[in-house]
Amino acid sequence: MGQTPDFDSPAFREEYHCGQALGSFCSPKGTEFRLWAPTARAVTLRLYAQGDGGACLRQIPLSRQARGLWRYATAEDWDGLYYDYLIAVDGATRSTADPYARSCGLNGARSMVLDLARTDPEGWAEDKAPPPPPETVIYELHVKDFSWDPASGVPEAYRGKFKALCLEDTTLRGDGEHPTCLAYLRRLGVTHVQLMPVFDYGSVDEGGDPAQFNWGYDPVNYNVPEGSYATDPRRGEVRVREMKEAVRALHKNGLRVIMDVVYNHTYRPDSWLERTVPGYYYRHDADGALSDGSGCGNDLASERSMCGQYILDSVLYWAEEYHIDGFRFDLMGLLDAPLMDRIRQALDGRYGPGEKLMLGEPWSAGPTAARAGTVLADKEGLAQMDLGIAAFCDSTRDAVKGGLESAEAKGFVNGGGLDAERLADCVRGWALWPETGVRAPSQTVSYLSCHDDWTLWDKLVLTGKEPHDFETCPPELLRQNRLAAAMLFTCQGHLFLLSGEEFARTKRGIKNTYRSPLSVNRLDWSRAWENRELVDYYRGLIGLRKLLPGLRDKSPRAGERVLSVASPAEDCAVIVLDNAGEGSRWDRLFLAYSAQEDAVSLPLPAGQWEVLADGASGFLWQDPRPAAEAVTLPPVSALILGRR
Numbered sequence: 001m002g003q004t005p006d007f008d009s010p011a012f013r014e015e016y017h018c019g020q021a022l023g024s025f026c027s028p029k030g031t032e033f034r035l036w037a038p039t040a041r042a043v044t045l046r047l048y049a050q051g052d053g054g055a056c057l058r059q060i061p062l063s064r065q066a067r068g069l070w071r072y073a074t075a076e077d078w079d080g081l082y083y084d085y086l087i088a089v090d091g092a093t094r095s096t097a098d099p100y101a102r103s104c105g106l107n108g109a110r111s112m113v114l115d116l117a118r119t120d121p122e123g124w125a126e127d128k129a130p131p132p133p134p135e136t137v138i139y140e141l142h143v144k145d146f147s148w149d150p151a152s153g154v155p156e157a158y159r160g161k162f163k164a165l166c167l168e169d170t171t172l173r174g175d176g177e178h179p180t181c182l183a184y185l186r187r188l189g190v191t192h193v194q195l196m197p198v199f200d201y202g203s204v205d206e207g208g209d210p211a212q213f214n215w216g217y218d219p220v221n222y223n224v225p226e227g228s229y230a231t232d233p234r235r236g237e238v239r240v241r242e243m244k245e246a247v248r249a250l251h252k253n254g255l256r257v258i259m260d261v262v263y264n265h266t267y268r269p270d271s272w273l274e275r276t277v278p279g280y281y282y283r284h285d286a287d288g289a290l291s292d293g294s295g296c297g298n299d300l301a302s303e304r305s306m307c308g309q310y311i312l313d314s315v316l317y318w319a320e321e322y323h324i325d326g327f328r329f330d331l332m333g334l335l336d337a338p339l340m341d342r343i344r345q346a347l348d349g350r351y352g353p354g355e356k357l358m359l360g361e362p363w364s365a366g367p368t369a370a371r372a373g374t375v376l377a378d379k380e381g382l383a384q385m386d387l388g389i390a391a392f393c394d395s396t397r398d399a400v401k402g403g404l405e406s407a408e409a410k411g412f413v414n415g416g417g418l419d420a421e422r423l424a425d426c427v428r429g430w431a432l433w434p435e436t437g438v439r440a441p442s443q444t445v446s447y448l449s450c451h452d453d454w455t456l457w458d459k460l461v462l463t464g465k466e467p468h469d470f471e472t473c474p475p476e477l478l479r480q481n482r483l484a485a486a487m488l489f490t491c492q493g494h495l496f497l498l499s500g501e502e503f504a505r506t507k508r509g510i511k512n513t514y515r516s517p518l519s520v521n522r523l524d525w526s527r528a529w530e531n532r533e534l535v536d537y538y539r540g541l542i543g544l545r546k547l548l549p550g551l552r553d554k555s556p557r558a559g560e561r562v563l564s565v566a567s568p569a570e571d572c573a574v575i576v577l578d579n580a581g582e583g584s585r586w587d588r589l590f591l592a593y594s595a596q597e598d599a600v601s602l603p604l605p606a607g608q609w610e611v612l613a614d615g616a617s618g619f620l621w622q623d624p625r626p627a628a629e630a631v632t633l634p635p636v637s638a639l640i641l642g643r644r
Contacts, residue, residue, distance in 0.1 A: 004039070004090070004278075004279060005038075005039070007279065007280050007301075007304060008304065008371050013304075013305045015067070016038040016067050016068040016306070017067065017305045017306060017309070018036050018067040018068055018069050018306065018309075019309075020034060020069060021034070021313070022034045022035065022036055022069075022100040022313075023098060023100030023101060023102060023223075024083070024098060024100075024101065024102070024111065024113050024114075026077065026078055026079050026113050026114060026115045027077070027115055027117070028077050028115075029075070029077075030073065030074055030075045030076060030077065031073070031074050031076060031077065031078040031079075031113055032071070032072070032073040032074075033045055033062065033070075033071065033072045033073070033083075033098075034069060034070070034071050034100075035062065035069070035070045035071075035085065035098065035100070035276065036067075036068050036069055036070075036276070036277070036306060037068060037070055037087055037089075037276050037277055038067070038068025038277065039068075039089050039090070039277055039278065039280075040070065040087050040088060040089050040276075040277075041088045041089065042061065042086075042087075042088040043061070043062040043064075043070040043085055043086070043087050043088075044059050044060065044061050044062070044085065044086040044087075045059065045060040045061075045062055045072055045083055045085060046058075046059050046083060046084050046085070046086065046095075047059075047060070047078070047081050047082070047083050048081065048082040048083065048084075048110060049081065049082070050082060050105065050234075051082045051104065051105015051106050051110050051112065051234055051235070051236055052105045052106040052107070052109065052110065052207075052234065057081075059086075060072055062085075077115070078113045079113060079114060079115040079118065080112075080113065080114075080237070081112070081113045082104075082105050082110040082111065082112050082113070082236070083098070083110065083111050083112075083113060084096060084097050084098070084109075084110050084111060085097075085098065085276075087275065087276060089277075089278055090278070094275045095275070096272045096275035096276055097109060097110060097111045097221065097272045098111040098272065099221075099222070099271070099272040099273045099276055099310070100223065100310075101221055101223060101224055102114050102116060102223055102224060102240070102317075102321075103224050103225075103236035103237065103239065103240050104200060104221050104224050104227075104236055105234065105236055106206050106207050106227065106233055106234050107202075107205065107206050107207070107220075107227070107233075108200045108202070108220045108221045108224065108227075111221075112236035112237075114236060114237060114240065116240070116321060118237070119237050119240040119241045119244065120241075120244065121241055121244050121245045121248060123248065124244060124248060127247070127248045127251055127323055128251065128323070129251055129256050129257075129323065129325050130251060130254045130255070130256060132355075133191035133256075133546070134546045134547075134552060135191065135495070135545050135546045135551075135552045136191055136192060136357065136494040136495060137189070137190045137191045137192065137495045137496075137497070137542055137545065138190070138191070138192045138193075138194050138258060138445075138494065138495065138496040138497065139185065139188070139190040139192065139193050139194065139497050139499055140194040140196065140260075140450055140451060140496065140497065140498050140499055141193060141194070141195065141196065141499040141523075142195075142196040142215065142216075142451070142499075142521070143160065143161070143162065143164075143165070143195060143196070143198060143226075143229045144160035144213060144228075144229070144518065144521075144522075145499065145518075145521050145522050145523050146160075146164060146165070146181060146499065146523055147159050147160060147161070147164035147165075147170075147181055147523075148160045148518050148521075148522040148523075149522050149523055149524060149525050149526075150173075151172055151173050151180075151524075151525045151526050152164075152170060152172075152180045152181055152523075152525050153170035153171045153172060153173060153174045153175075153180050153181075153525075154167060154170055154180075154181060157231070158231075160210065160228075160229070160518075161229050161230065161231060161242070162225075162229045162230060162239075162242040162243050162245065162246040163231060163242060163245070163246075164181060165181075165182060165246035165249055165250060166182075166245050166246055166248075166249040167181060167182060167249075168182050168183060168249070168252075168253060169183050170182070170183060171183070172525055172526065172528075172529055178529050180525045180528070181525075182249065182250070182253055184525075184528065185253070185255060186253050186254060186255075187539070188502065188535070188538070188539055188542065189539055189542040189543055190255070190497065190542065191254075191255070191256060192255065192256045192257070192258050192325070192326065192357070193250055193255050193256070193257055193258065194258040194259075194260060194326075194328055194496075195257065195258065195259055195260060196215055196216055196260045196451060197215070197216035197217055197218075197219070197226070197260050197261070197262055197330075198216070198225055198226050198229065198243065198259065198260075199216075199219060199221065199222055199223070199224060199225065199226060199261070199262075200219075200220045200221035200222075200224040200225065200226050200227065201214070201216040201217070201218040201219055201220055201226055201267060202218045202219075202220040202267035202268070203216070203218040203267065203515070204216075204226075204228050205228075206226075206227035206228045206233035207233060207234070210228075211517070211518055212228070213515060213516070213517060213518050213521055214514060214515050215451060215513075215514040215515075217262050217296075217330060217514070218262075218267035218296075219262050219263075219265070219266050219267055220266070220267050220271070220272075221272070222263070222310075222314050223314055223317055223318070224236075224239070224240075225239040225240060225242075225243040226239070227239050229242070229243070230242050230243075243322060244322060244323075247322055247323050247324070248323075251323070256325035256326065256357075257323075257324055257325050257326070258324070258325060258326035258327065258328055258357060258359075259318055259322075259324045259326070259327055259328070260328045260330060261314075261315070261318075261327050261328065261329055261330065262330040262331075263300060263302065263311045263314070263329065263330075263335060264293075264294050264299060264300055264302075264329075264330060264331040264332075264334040264335060264364075265294035265296045265297070265298050265299055265300060265331075265334075266298060266300070267296075268297075269282060269290055269297055269298040273300075273310075277306075280301070280304065280306070280307070281300055281301060281304070281307050281310075282298050282299065282300060282301055283298075283299045283300070283301045283368055283369040283370060283371075284369060285369045286369075291368050291369035291370075292365075292366060292368075293331075293334050293364040293365060293366045293367055293368030293369075294331055294334060294364065294365055294366075294368075295365030295366060296365075299334055299368045299369070300334075301370075301371070302334070302335045302336050302339050303336045303338075303339070303370055303371050303374045304371075308336070308339045308342070311335070311339060311343070312339065312342055312343055312346060315327055315343050315346075315347070316346060316347070316350070319347065319350070319351070319356060320350075324356075325355075325356060325357065326356055326357030326358065326359070327343075327356070327357070327358055327359075328359050328360060329358070329359070329360030329361070329377075330360070330361060331360075331361055331363070331364050331365065332360025332361050332362060332363075332377045332378075332391070333360075333361060333362050333363040333364040333376055333377060333378030333379070333381075334364045334368050334376065334377075335360075335376070335377050336370065336374050336375060336376060336377065337375040337376060337377045337381040337384050337385050338375065339377075340358070340360075340377045340385055340386070340389055341385055341386050341389075343358065344358055344385075344386040344388050344389055345386070348388070353388070354388055357390070357494075358388060358389045358390065359389070359390040359391070359392070359445050359494065360377065360389070360390075360391060360392070361391070361392050362377065362378050362379045362381075362382060362391035362392065362436075363378055363379065363394075364376075364378065377389075379391070379435070379436045379437065380437060381437070382436055382437040382438050382443055383436075383437025383438075383439070384437070385443075387439065387440050387442050387443060387556070388442060389443065390442065390443050390444055390445045390493070390494055391436075391438070391443060391444065391445065392445045392447060392450075392496070393426075393429065393444050393445060393446055393447070393493065395422075395425070395426070396426040396429075396446050396447070396448075396488075396491055397447055397448055397449070398411060399411055399412060399419075399422050399423060399426050400412055400413055400426070400448055400484050400487050400488070401413060401414060401448055401449075401456060401459050401460065401463075401484055402414060402416055402459060402463060404453050404454075407454070407459075407462040407463070407509075407511075408462065408463060409463075410463045412487070412571075412593070412595055413460075413480045413483045413484045413487070413595055413636070414459075414460055414463045414464065414480055414595075415463070415595065417571065418567060418570070418571045418572070418573060418595070420565050420566065420567040420573040421565060423487075423565075423573050423575070423593065424562055424565040424573075424575055426446070426487070426491050427490060427491055427492060427562060427575055427577070427591070428441070428492055428558070428559040428562055429441035429444040429446055429491050429492030429493030429558070429559075439556050440554060440555055440556040440558060441492035441493040441494075441553065441554045441555075441558050441559075442493075442494075442554035442555070443493075444492065444493030444494065445493060445494045445495075445496050446488060446491035446492070446493040446494065446495055446496065447488070447495070447496035447497070447498075448484055448485075448488050448497075448498075448501065449497075449498045449501055450496065450498050451498065451513075452512070453511055453512070454507075454509070454511050455498060455500070455501065455505050455506060455507055456481065456484060456498070456501050456505075457470070457477075457481065457501070457504040457505055457506050458470060458506055458507060458508070458509050458510075460477050460480050460481060460484075461477065461506075461509065462509060464476075464477060468509060470506040470508050470509055471506065473504055473530075473531060473534075476636070477504075478504070478534060479615065479635070479636040479637060480636055481504060481534060482534065482537050482615055482616075482637070482638070483593065483594075483595065483615065483636055483637055483638050485502075485537060485538055485541060485618075486541065486593070486613065486615070486618075486637075486638035486640065487593055487638065489541040489542070489544070489545050489551075490551060490575075490589075490591050490638075490640065491551070492551055492552075492553065492554075492558050492559070492561075493554075494554075495545065497538075499523060500523050500524070500527075500528070501538075502534060502535050502537075502538035502539075503524075503527050503528040503530075503531040503532075503534055503535050504527065504531050504534060505523070505524070505527070506527075507520050507521065508520055536617075536618070536619070537616075537617065537618045538618065539618065539619075540613060540617060540618020540619035540620075540621070540622075541613060541618040542618075543618075543619070543621070543622075544612055544613055544618060544621045544640070547584075547585065547621065548579055548584075548586075548589065549579060549580070549581025549582070549583075549584050550577045550578055550579035550580070550581065550584075550589055551577070551579075551589075552581075553581070560578075561577050561578040561579075562575060562576075562577055563576045563577060563578055563588075564576045568600070568602060569594070569596065569600045570596065571594060571595040571596045572592070572593070572594040572595075572596055572600050572602075572633065573592070573593050573594075574590070574591065574592045574593075574602060575590075575591045575592075576588060576589070576590055576591075576605060577589040577590075577591060579642065579643075585642065585644070586610070586612075586642025586643050586644060587643055587644075588605070588607065588642070588643035589640065589641065589642055589643075590604060590605070590609060590639070590640070590641040590642075590643070591638070591639075591640055591641075592631075592633050592638060592639040592640075592641075593638045594633045594634075594635065594636065594637060594638070595636055596635055596636070597635050597636070598635055599632050599633060599634050599635060600632070600633040601630055601631075601632055601633075602630060602631050602632075602633055602639075603629065603630045604627060604628075604629055604630060604631060604641070605643075607643040607644070608626065608643065608644045609626070609627040609631075609641045609642065609643050609644075610624035610625065610626055610627060610641060610642050610643075610644060611624060611625050611626075611627050611631070611639065611640075611641055612624055612640045612641060612642050613638070613639070613640040614634070614637065614638070614639050614640075615634050615636070615637025615638055615639070616637075621642075624642070627641055
């Protein structure tokens with residue numbers, strides 16, 4: 001092509017945007033390779049018998065087509081062969097795996113030709129998501145965290161693997177009595193499991209020590225499952241089949257599956273994308289340096305047409321091939337808002353409006369060198385985005401437990417004081433907050449903790465009395481935890497929990513555990529049993545939430561359901577909410593929160609009120625007791641009442 005073209009020019013897009021499906025395609029009828037490499041002077045396919053090691057079996061030149069496409073086709077069935085490319089650009093020849101690969105060998109350096117139909121587990125054609133739940137309650141987990149603990153009852157060979165997600169009846173140390181893992185999730189009542197990155201990532205050696213750990217926000221092959229979660233990472237078909245088995249098992253057990261996706265950066269800037277089309281897929285500053293709004297050394301240029309197409313195609317691929325039910329976009333604030341809308345429209349068009357969830361972080365780690373005029377999918381961009389794209393509400397998190405600027409920063413439940421209107425805005429789920437552009441709770445994810453930063457429990461410990469003991473669970477901190485949970489479950493918007501939050505999960509006060517050992521990161525299933533009363537409190541609130549249309553309302557007018565806000569005493573707030581809706585048992589809700597160390601007496605509005613939950617039990621709604629004309633709010637607790 002001569003000198004490097006202007007990748008941002010309309011002329012480049014017009015000439016080279018390619019709408020064809022890309023990658024390798026295989027069936028008994030033949031095999032085809034398609035690669036988009038508009039700046040290449042030559043592309044050579046190299047075939048191998050193995051995913052790592054071994055000599056090249058054959059080299060085949062690809063033919064250049066229109067729009068920067070390179071292609072080769074054969075009538076032979078090459079299922080199971082591995083491959084890479086040699087790409088000649090600007091006088092240099094680079095080897096690269098296929099950025100569009102569907103599977104790969106060990107650590108992703110070689111791509112794999114795969115007949116995907118042959119990887120389908122038994123019953124896959126009949127697999128489908130459970131019916132849409134009345135409310136969204138998302139449970140974030142890491143595949144390795146989830147089952148690494150020997151007390152999980154998971155066989156050693158399956159710990160930390162996709163296979164552990166398929167075991168339906170594990171119990172604590174195999175005692176046959178106390179459920180763990182999938183059986184535990186069924187009992188808890190959450191509706192969605194959000195899997196932290198399960199695509200192929202680069203920070204763990206797939207053939208190394210099984211105890212290696214990383215969160216996985218280090219993409220290498222975007223369309224390939226991570227090999228360290230497979231029982232045999234050297235055989236590319238195994239990781240594909242076993243991830244499908246995990247999704248099928250979660251669906252069978254009533255859980256929808258959300259995939260945490262990281263389209264804002266790659267593990268290294270010398271990625272397969274960069275080697276295929278140098279300079280195209282990344283943002284650069286005016287001086288030519290890589291943009292670093294991700295904090296990971298590079299930012300993908302999602303506003304460029306073929307980069308955006310790559311991301312859109314990848315999302316649709318996971319939804320179609322793996323039956324994924326939703327997508328959580330890491331650092332969504334680095335992606336462009338029009339792309340997010342195109343993804344929303346494509347998912348709705350293919351599967352029906354709202355059938356697939358979309359949520360993301362409406363921020364970045366720093367400024368990014370996006371093309372001038374690009375509207376980013378950050379807090380400001382939410383005003384221009386589809387109502388079906390939700391964003392994490394850090395304001396609710398900080399109001400309830402304290403901000404992240406320091407370990408000592410406090411929120412309402414741990415002594416940080418009261419702003420009743422701010423708490424009411426938390427209940428509204430960010431709705432009507434002009435500074436964010438949010439127009440409805442459908443755009444909000446209400447949460448208290450996630451994999452990032454301190455767990456809820458660790459934050460409560462760090463803001464409490466010294467010495468900071470993360471292992472024991474004193475009554476005063478358990479009261480704060482239950483109050484925080486009650487506040488979360490009375491917020492509008494989609495609800496989100498970090499795995500183990502409901503049993504006071506601790507990471508020993510470490511804020512960022514992305515590569516801490518499994519002794520810190522793994523779920524402690526003994527702790528789940530020891531704190532079973534706290535778990536039951538969450539279980540009760542999850543069940544109650546599904547019965548309350550006033551809190552489940554995701555419409556633009558949901559914020560209007562807040563009828564009154566009052567602060568009848570210091571560190572005490574009362575909110576009355578319209579709860580009318582089809583099948584509702586109660587037409588009004590009375591929500592009371594107190595961080596006081598003394599009990600507070602509260603008069604009730606006129607009507608017959610019933611106690612649905614208090615500071616000790618989330619299950620009172622199952623057999624609600626009538627309330628008197630005034631109720632007593634115990635120290636550091638919440639009350640949820642419904643009017644008949």
